[in-house]
Amino acid sequence: MTPLELFGEQFMQRALIAALLTGLAAPAIGTFLVQRRLALMGDGIGHVAVTGVALGLATGASPLWTAVLVAALGAVLIEVIRERGQTNGDVALALLFYGGLAGGLFISGLAGQSAAALNRYLFGSLTTLSRSDIVVTTVLAVAVVGLCVGLAPQLFAVAQDQEFARVAGLRVRAYNLLVAVLAAVSVTVAMRTVGLLLVSALMVVPVATAQQLTRSFRTTIVAAMALGALASVGGLVTATFASYEVTVAPGPTIVLLALACYAVAWPIGIWSRHRARLREPFPSGQAAPQHGACDEHPHAHGPGCGHLAVPHDDHVDYVHDGHRHAVHGGHYDEH
Amino acid sequence: MTESAAVEVRNASVALGGRPVLRGIDLTVAPGDFVALMGANGSGKSTLVRAMVGLRPVIGGEVRLFGTPLDEYDAWSRIGYVPQRATAGSGVPASVWEVVAAGRLTRRRLLRPLSRADRAAIEDALEVVGLVDRRRDAVTNLSGGQQQRVLIARALAGEPELFFLDEPTAGVDLPNQQVLADTLARLKERGATIVLVAHELGPLAPLVDRAVVLRDGRVAYDGSALQDHEVHQPWFAEPHTHHHHHERPPSVSAPVGRDDQLPGGRR
Ligand SMILES: Nc1ncnc2c1ncn2[C@@H]1O[C@H](COP(=O)(O)OP(=O)(O)OP(=O)(O)O)[C@@H](O)[C@H]1O
Ligand SMILES: [Mg+2]
Numbered sequence: 285m286t287p288l289e290l291f292g293e294q295f296m297q298r299a300l301i302a303a304l305l306t307g308l309a310a311p312a313i314g315t316f317l318v319q320r321r322l323a324l325m326g327d328g329i330g331h332v333a334v335t336g337v338a339l340g341l342a343t344g345a346s347p348l349w350t351a352v353l354v355a356a357l358g359a360v361l362i363e364v365i366r367e368r369g370q371t372n373g374d375v376a377l378a379l380l381f382y383g384g385l386a387g388g389l390f391i392s393g394l395a396g397q398s399a400a401a402l403n404r405y406l407f408g409s410l411t412t413l414s415r416s417d418i419v420v421t422t423v424l425a426v427a428v429v430g431l432c433v434g435l436a437p438q439l440f441a442v443a444q445d446q447e448f449a450r451v452a453g454l455r456v457r458a459y460n461l462l463v464a465v466l467a468a469v470s471v472t473v474a475m476r477t478v479g480l481l482l483v484s485a486l487m488v489v490p491v492a493t494a495q496q497l498t499r500s501f502r503t504t505i506v507a508a509m510a511l512g513a514l515a516s517v518g519g520l521v522t523a524t525f526a527s528y529e530v531t532v533a534p535g536p537t538i539v540l541l542a543l544a545c546y547a548v549a550w551p552i553g554i555w556s557r558h559r560a561r562l563r564e565p566f567p568s569g570q571a572a573p574q575h576g577a578c579d580e581h582p583h584a585h586g587p588g589c590g591h592l593a594v595p596h597d598d599h600v601d602y603v604h605d606g607h608r609h610a611v612h613g614g615h616y617d618e619h
Numbered sequence: 620m621t622e623s624a625a626v627e628v629r630n631a632s633v634a635l636g637g638r639p640v641l642r643g644i645d646l647t648v649a650p651g652d653f654v655a656l657m658g659a660n661g662s663g664k665s666t667l668v669r670a671m672v673g674l675r676p677v678i679g680g681e682v683r684l685f686g687t688p689l690d691e692y693d694a695w696s697r698i699g700y701v702p703q704r705a706t707a708g709s710g711v712p713a714s715v716w717e718v719v720a721a722g723r724l725t726r727r728r729l730l731r732p733l734s735r736a737d738r739a740a741i742e743d744a745l746e747v748v749g750l751v752d753r754r755r756d757a758v759t760n761l762s763g764g765q766q767q768r769v770l771i772a773r774a775l776a777g778e779p780e781l782f783f784l785d786e787p788t789a790g791v792d793l794p795n796q797q798v799l800a801d802t803l804a805r806l807k808e809r810g811a812t813i814v815l816v817a818h819e820l821g822p823l824a825p826l827v828d829r830a831v832v833l834r835d836g837r838v839a840y841d842g843s844a845l846q847d848h849e850v851h852q853p854w855f856a857e858p859h860t861h862h863h864h865h866e867r868p869p870s871v872s873a874p875v876g877r878d879d880q881l882p883g884g885r886r
Contacts, residue, residue: 315711318710318711319709319710319711320709320710321709321710323710434730435729435730437720437721437724437727438724438729440713440717440721441721441724443709444709444713444718444721445702445709445721447669447674447702448700448702448721448773449721449724450673450674451672451673451674451695451698451700452695452721452722452724452725452777453693453695453696453724453725454724491711495711495712498712499712499714499755499756499757499760500712500713500714500716500717500755500757501711501712501713501714501717502714502717504711504712505711560760
């Protein structure tokens with residue numbers, strides 16, 4: 285089968301749609317989780333959702349809906365524990381994580397399920413999506429993205445400074461619960477794409493990547509969604525081509541691709557922050573920079589001399605070992 | 620019909636972690652008043668401000684804003700709050716403009732884009748604190764004093780009429796304190812009510828109509844404005860260590876504390 289034929293297949297098209305939607309929805313809500321420093325919340329919800337999936341498989345109900353339900357309950361519980369006090373918050377969360385995972389494995393054992401059925405949810409199985417799976421996934425993903433973008437100003441304010449948000453009259457608790465439920469929904473949307481065990485990666489890694497290069501919240505969330513979509517679709521395509529030679533699962537490929545983006549962005553981020561610091565203008569209103577001629581200077585600064593050129597008022601400074609040199613007559617001044 | 624007080628605190632107590640931090644506070648701020656809340660570290664100034672904006676539950680007693688009990692109060696666009704905080708950062712970068720724009724949420728409706736008035740108010744607020752050219756920068760890249768100015772701008776953006784400013788000038792340089800003082804003077808002329816927490820009034824001093832000094836969670840002085848140093852006179856700050864009668868400085872008209880005036884107080 286040629287690649288073109290393969291992408292013409294229905295199951296492949298469904299997989300592409302699911303990958304794209306997941307790639308957009310997971311980082312959208314993930315940005316708010318990272319903003320509150322709850323990067324691992326997606327992971328916790330993912331573990332709890334295992335119980336939901338196992339319940340669905342055992343009772344014959346749709347695992348997607350039981351997972352949404354149980355994950356949302358788990359997310360609300362996590363939120364309540366978090367709100368109630370910091371004292372033993374992370375221990376309580378850990379109990380919930382392990383309880384969710386163990387509960388799921390236990391229930392599926394009781395029901396005599398094969399490991400394969402649960403595995404599809406633990407590690408993702410993009411290519412076995414049914415038509416109704418796609419409809420549900422689309423509806424949920426659109427709801428998550430719509431709410432995240434539409435309520436962004438409110439959600440941003442609540443995550444940025446909870447007390448200020450409350451004094452601004454926002455219903456802080458309602459917004460917190462909304463974020464928890466949206467996180468649960470996007471976990472279940474993503475579970476068929478990358479699997480419950482890797483869900484959190486798609487929520488967090490694109491955000492971490494975007495952050496390397498952005499200075500505002502809006503560009504961060506937009507860039508994270510773009511990167512998430514790129515990694516999901518790219519990962520699926522890569523895995524499909526690679527599968528001609530060896531078996532490659534899309535889920536891990538997607539996550540590895542997202543991590544590769546991070547690995548590329550990280551040094552660029554360091555470099556651009558370094559550059560931004562050097563370009564920092566002198567604070568206005570400050571007294572004129574001291575006029576001190578530097579000592580012996582064998583190097584002639586000029587365009588393309590290798591030192592960063594910084595425009596400074598009416599002349600150009602050259603950044604040189606952490607200080608700035610400006611041409612003045614036959615010598616250089618320290619600026 | 621009499622105008623109701625902007626803030627009315629009656630016999631309010633606040634406990635944090637089971638420990639009483641404020642005890643029996645009575646405080647009424649009339650509309651248009653500029654009140655300076657002063658006192659030593661840990662005397663409960665921030666806690667009182669938080670209780671007044673509803674961030675700390677009051678046990679016993681009552682807090683009213685513009686005549687409405689706090690539980691029922693919902694006209695939050697009239698309130699501006701600058702918390703006492705060192706940084707304005709969070710897990711994801713946020714630009715100066717975005718943080719200031721959050722102050723506008725009291726006047727925005729759900730799912731509506733920013734109106735022209737919103738943008739103008741945000742712009743004005745940035746202008747006042749002199750951060751227009753840093754608007755696109757991440758707040759975390761600003762200095763502590765600049766971040767403090769961002770928080771001031773956020774409160775100004777909502778165009779409130781009752782301000783709670785918790786040490787807004789801490790770490791802010793003198794020229795910018797002067798700018799803030801000028802802005803507050805203008806707001807005061809327009810009838811704004813201001814409750815300010817400060818250790819050093821600096822350029823704000825001429826604006827203050829009234830000083831309230833807290834000591835150990837009680838109101839120790841409530842009267843005409845004080846000089847900065849007078850707040851730390853022994854009869855305000857250290858109730859149990861002095862052993863002589865003190866001449867009261869002329870401006871201290873009505874100290875409320877009692878045992879602090881006893882010679883050789885309990886120790
Ligand atoms: N979260 C808290 N839990 C328990 N006690 C607290 C808490 N926050 C403050 N306190 C206590 O309440 C008292 C008053 O604190 P508050 O922050 O109101 O003081 P302050 O007058 O604003 O001081 P500062 O000048 O340092 O800002 C302090 O003794 C402090 O130890
Ligand atoms: Mg304080």
